[in-house]
Amino acid sequence: MTAVTAPLLQVRSVAKAFGGNRVLEDVSFQVEPGEIVGLLGPNGSGKSTLLNLVTGFERIDQGEVLFEGGRIDRLPAHRIVDRALGRTFQLPSMPTKMSVIEVAMAAATARHGFFDTLLGTRAAREAEERARVEADALLKEFLLTPVRDLPSSALSGGQKKLLGIVCALMGKPRLLMLDEPTAGVHPNLRNDIVQALQRLNRQGMTIVIVEHDMHFIREVCTRCIVLDRGHIVASCRPDELSSNERVLQAYLGGGRAATESEKVNA
Incomplete structure (x- = not known):
């Protein structure tokens, strides 16, 4: 019989509100060992909040987060790092x-x-x-x-992002979560980041990436999870994004049919 591998990360029915603003509602997904998963969505969809909840920088209102089968949503951020879950930040401060x-x-x-x-x-x-x-x-x-x-x-902004990845890897993570690693990065450094992440994945690293750059997602990710207004609206391969109606509606607000794939294909 083939051994069944348990998910590395499980997010179950997670919700989060800030005052009267419901940012995430009943969010559930899992990440398998060896995947590179892109976490996508328009501005305000809840991506960064979800990343902060998983890594202990915000507390969930309801639901649970499990890493390697054990709950981590009640742990402070440094204890989650100790469990071998590393992350970077969108604007690294050195x-x-x-x-x-x-x-x-x-x-x-x-x-x-x-x-x-x-x-x-x-x-x-x-x-x-x-x-x-x-x-x-x-x-x-x-x-x-x-x-x-x-x-x-x-360092330049791109070099700081590379150093942020180095710092996360110094903790020997089994799951690496990256917050917009290519935002504002020079194209040459962007290519270096792509190659480095592909190399890490070949070495067995599981990676989750919050990102807006669709070309980057297609180059790097094996699967995409798309958020819209606090809900998951799709989990699919990168090459399926441009034909997924719920993804198109999320990015275009149910807009024009003639241009509905432009932004997703940009």
């Missing part, structure tokens, strides 16, 4: 007085113990050296070695 390599190494602190680091124990020194080796390898993989010793705040 420390002004830390170099790129220092930021990457700091992202591994939780793994080798904050207090040990402060006390300078032998174990902490050994862990620091391992973290330096890991950080250097990731900086090389994401083409950041030339800026390794520069202040992280001096």
Whole structure:
């Protein structure tokens, strides 16, 4: 018999409101190991809120979130990171007085113990050296070695996004969630991000991406989940987006038939 693999992430009947604004309503989906899933939807559809709920930066009002079969929706964000679920941010903010390599190494602190680091124990020194080796390898993989010793705040927007991915990977995640990794990124760096994510996925990384760039979604994702006004309206392959009526209505508001596929195909 073929072994059945349990979903890596399960979101069950999740709802969230801010005051009288119902942002998410009865949202349910799951992510299987090895997938690259695009989380799409027009502005205000609830994508970033959903990402924040899954990663512990907001508390759900109802429903539950399970990672590797265990509930995580009651955990603070740093405990969710400890469970091997990493994320990046749409507008990464970098420390002004830390170099790129220092930021990457700091992202591994939780793994080798904050207090040990402060006390300078032998174990902490050994862990620091391992973290330096890991950080250097990731900086090389994401083409950041030339800026390794520069202040992280001096990086371009695209380089900061790459460093954000490096920091998330320093936590050894089994699921990586990315918030608009190509927004405002130079086309050359965008291609680097595409190749890096494809490489990570080939190595076994499961990835969820909040993104507006349809070309990027088609290049990278194996499946798309589409939100509209707080509800999931589609779960399909990227090549099915332009023929899915509910997706077209979500992006065009039920608008013109003559141009209904333009935005989805843009």
